[in-house]
Amino acid sequence: MFLTIIASGSITDISTQHLVLEALFTSARNEDHIEMLVKWFDSGFVHDSNGQKLDIEISKKHKHSIMERIWSSEKMSLQFKEEMMAKLAKIDKSDWLDNTQKVCEAAHPENKEKMWKEYFNLGEDSQCADWGLLHF
Amino acid sequence: MSQRKFTEHLQAQFFDLIGGVIEKKGRHVAQSYFYILRPMNDSSAAAVSKYSDLLAKVMKETPDNTFFIKLLKSTIDDLQVMEKGREASRTWLS
Numbered sequence: 033m034f035l036t037i038i039a040s041g042s043i044t045d046i047s048t049q050h051l052v053l054e055a056l057f058t059s060a061r062n063e064d065h066i067e068m069l070v071k072w073f074d075s076g077f078v079h080d081s082n083g084q085k086l087d088i089e090i091s092k093k094h095k096h097s098i099m100e101r102i103w104s105s106e107k108m109s110l111q112f113k114e115e116m117m118a119k120l121a122k123i124d125k126s127d128w129l130d131n132t133q134k135v136c137e138a139a140h141p142e143n144k145e146k147m148w149k150e151y152f153n154l155g156e157d158s159q160c161a162d163w164g165l166l167h168f
Numbered sequence: 169m170s171q172r173k174f175t176e177h178l179q180a181q182f183f184d185l186i187g188g189v190i191e192k193k194g195r196h197v198a199q200s201y202f203y204i205l206r207p208m209n210d211s212s213a214a215a216v217s218k219y220s221d222l223l224a225k226v227m228k229e230t231p232d233n234t235f236f237i238k239l240l241k242s243t244i245d246d247l248q249v250m251e252k253g254r255e256a257s258r259t260w261l262s
Contacts, residue, residue: 061170104171144174151205152185 034059038088039080049088053078057097066105069098073116092124096132103136110140172209179207183222190236202239211251219244 034056043049060069072078073095078088090098099120103113117136121129138147182205190198207215223240226233 139171141171141174144171145178148175148178148181151201152181152189 035081038078039086050091050093053088053090053094054097057094057101060101063105063107066101066108069101070116073098073102073119093128095120095123096128099132100135100139103139104141106141110142113140176209179209180218182207183218187222187226187236190233190239195235198235199239206243208243208247208250211247211254216244216247216251219247
């Protein structure tokens with residue numbers, strides 16, 4: 033639905049486009065959707081459902097959101113996910129990258145148990161302690 | 169991707185572990201833990217009873233812990249509202 037809205041060209045305001053795209057990324061819930069987003073990430077542009085490139089650029093912020101979806105994939109290998117993260121690290125070294133890396137680590141299906149244990153490890157040896165999560 | 173199937177088996181631990189966080193950590197941290205990690209996918213009576221059982225335990229053992237009691241009560245309310253909405257949807261769709 034969000035892709036139909038974007039591809040229709042009816043939204044010309046950049047900030048509205050940004051919001052619709054963020055909603056689209058959040059709604060990407062199956063492997064086909066994620067594969068489509070990988071294509072967008074690599075090309076730097078939105079494509080319609082026929083694969084036709086649209087004149088809508090994928091911003092750095094969008095690439096971070098796409099990365100979070102990629103890491104939640106069940107089918108994509110960890111190696112592929114790390115390669116994609118390396119691509120993101122080449123174009124953005126801001127605080128966003130650190131945040132995205134942490135979100136992605138937790139999003140990777142095989143890490144669920146590890147992360148759950150980390151959340152409830154309240155000692156100073158916890159990885160979460162470095163996040164400032166245990167302080168207020 | 170929906171992460172529910174990966175986290176479902178871990179969620180039962182929440183009810184055993186959250187009390188320790190509430191006890192050891194400050195209000196802000198404990199509240200964040202509670203709201204971010206509380207299981208909210210299932211609003212069935214069985215799921216609500218897990219919160220009700222914990223609430224009964226807390227009220228019996230530490231009745232002055234109003235902070236924790238309020239968190240649990242508000243979650244039970246949230247789940248009951250959610251279930252009413254889901255029931256209305258099921259009725260409408262049938």
